[in-house]
Amino acid sequence: MSPTIDATLARRLVAAQFPQWAGLAIEPLADGGWDNRTFRLGATMSVRFPSHAAYEPQVAKEHAWLPRLAAHLPLPVPEPVAMGRPDEGYPWRWSVYRWLDGEPATTAQIADLPQFAADLGGFLSALQSIDVEGGPLAGAHNFHRGGPISTYDAGTRAAIDALGCAIDRQAVEAVWDAALRSTWSGPPVWVHGDVSAGNLLVKGGSLSAVIDFGCVGVGDPACDLVIAWTVFEGESRAAFRRSLDLDDGAWARARGWALWKALIVWAGAPGANPRDLGQSRRIVDDLLADYAAVTPSLRRP
Numbered sequence: 001m002s003p004t005i006d007a008t009l010a011r012r013l014v015a016a017q018f019p020q021w022a023g024l025a026i027e028p029l030a031d032g033g034w035d036n037r038t039f040r041l042g043a044t045m046s047v048r049f050p051s052h053a054a055y056e057p058q059v060a061k062e063h064a065w066l067p068r069l070a071a072h073l074p075l076p077v078p079e080p081v082a083m084g085r086p087d088e089g090y091p092w093r094w095s096v097y098r099w100l101d102g103e104p105a106t107t108a109q110i111a112d113l114p115q116f117a118a119d120l121g122g123f124l125s126a127l128q129s130i131d132v133e134g135g136p137l138a139g140a141h142n143f144h145r146g147g148p149i150s151t152y153d154a155g156t157r158a159a160i161d162a163l164g165c166a167i168d169r170q171a172v173e174a175v176w177d178a179a180l181r182s183t184w185s186g187p188p189v190w191v192h193g194d195v196s197a198g199n200l201l202v203k204g205g206s207l208s209a210v211i212d213f214g215c216v217g218v219g220d221p222a223c224d225l226v227i228a229w230t231v232f233e234g235e236s237r238a239a240f241r242r243s244l245d246l247d248d249g250a251w252a253r254a255r256g257w258a259l260w261k262a263l264i265v266w267a268g269a270p271g272a273n274p275r276d277l278g279q280s281r282r283i284v285d286d287l288l289a290d291y292a293a294v295t296p297s298l299r300r301p
Contacts (some may be wrong), residue, residue, distance in 0.1 A: 005037040005049045012088045049094045056092035057141045058214035072130045075123050076209040102201025102208040111205025114239040117232050119207045121243025128189040135218035145193035146219025149256045156260045159267035175291045179256020182249035184220035195224045225254035229286050255287050
């Protein structure tokens with residue numbers, strides 16, 4: 001059973017292990033995360049607690065690699081300040097980070113979505129250009145982000161079966177099979193692993209920071225392109241694609257990553273957030289339309 005992670009626990013842990021910060025206010029963030037629970041610590045720091053044992057290995061990984069990556073990136077990323085240890089009934093390591101100003105990205109906050117998309121593409125291009133020597137290969141520590149998408153073949157096909165006539169099965173399987181047929185033939189590159197709106201900060205209408213590197217690793221960059229369908233569309237999607245020097249195969253695999261996630265959320269409908277279900281349906285429709293646009297045989301007269 002996972003522990004209850006609240007401000008009371010956070011205060012106890014900070015006071016016991018970092019007494020120099022015991023007097024600072026600790027407040028939960030409105031969007032504190034799912035894999036981790038995040039709290040603001042005073043005016044200049046945050047504390048972040050894994051919510052399950054599966055996320056705990058990411059703590060040491062971020063502490064080891066974020067300072068090395070930060071020096072080569074065009075935007076701020078989390079800066080580890082201290083690492084906490086299991087205590088007070090909490091069983092895992094946890095982190096203190098320097099606070100980064102900004103709000104999680106929403107289209108309403110972004111002044112120029114195509115420019116935002118291009119800026120994000122520039123950040124990912126810079127990330128992909130960093131030397132990967134010694135970097136963690138895709139695996140269980142980052143839920144196989146950067147690894148072959150075939151890892152999720154069984155789960156995707158189970159979701160397709162579960163959804164039945166709710167989806168255009170033939171079209172969905174065409175997108176998925178195209179992703180499986182493509183492989184990354186280049187050298188491994190750094191991937192963020194979870195490029196989503198909640199992990200992009202906006203300040204003054206522009207992209208100001210990229211956070212949550214728990215899924216960071218080295219491998220195939222296709223997993224980092226999913227935001228092309230979850231947030232971008234039209235000109236912003238085109239701007240994002242232009243900003244990245246990746247071939248059609250990478251985008252085919254990216255459609256697969258986006259399709260896998262949308263299908264498993266949609267298929268898990270009981271108890272799911274209605275907003276997430278609606279978003280998943282929209283993403284699937286968008287992926288099918290996007291794939292048809294680049295696959296002449298699928299275009300309807």
